[in-house]
Amino acid sequence: GAGVSQSPRYKVAKRGQDVALRCDPISGHVSLFWYQQALGQGPEFLTYFQNEAQLDKSGLPSDRFFAERPEGSVSTLKIQRTQQEDSAVYLCASSPREPPGTDTQYFGPGTRLTVL
């Protein structure tokens, strides 16, 4: 079936705008992750969902970042009042089990956010 998809693939925002990034995980995958990847760096963990429950949001950099997965499938990462330092690729990944243990995570193509 289809892999993890993300939209939009590219987003340009003016500083101060709100943005919403969407992730469609692989159908039936219980676990969903958001990561932030700055240019030239490895991804960094933002948050983890098990079905609709957000079990870990320790990686969210500030209270301007908010993620939800209300029906346990599609997830949205929202960034309010974007700042230039928010410019990065935002990656979504999903994994079939709960908890995922050391399961393979399946990554989407990412959304490249540029804040001007």
Add this chain to the structure above:
Amino acid sequence: KNEVEQSPQNLTAQEGEFITINCSYSVGISALHWLQQHPGGGIVSLFMLSSGKKKHGRLIATINIQEKHSSLHITASHPRDSAVYICAVFLRGSNYKLTFGKGTLLTVNP
């Protein structure tokens, strides 16, 4: 200091060469992933290992838990192998949170 360190940061090779990328970590882990990221593309998991050695096609991954070190080898490298290779670990005690290295940019010239 990062918990996961990769070397080299950049690597250029000629087609056909044997490639080695190294990953060292400073903490206890339960498993280690090798991932591949093509420019503009998503990340693909190549291997997940917690001991020993795994092989898939021209790719070989090894891990030495005692030395806290893993290597990814590519035999008979090809230009299509050009990508960023990322090492990521599940820290011991975490069953879902991956900690990533910065990646190694590999360029294989024809």
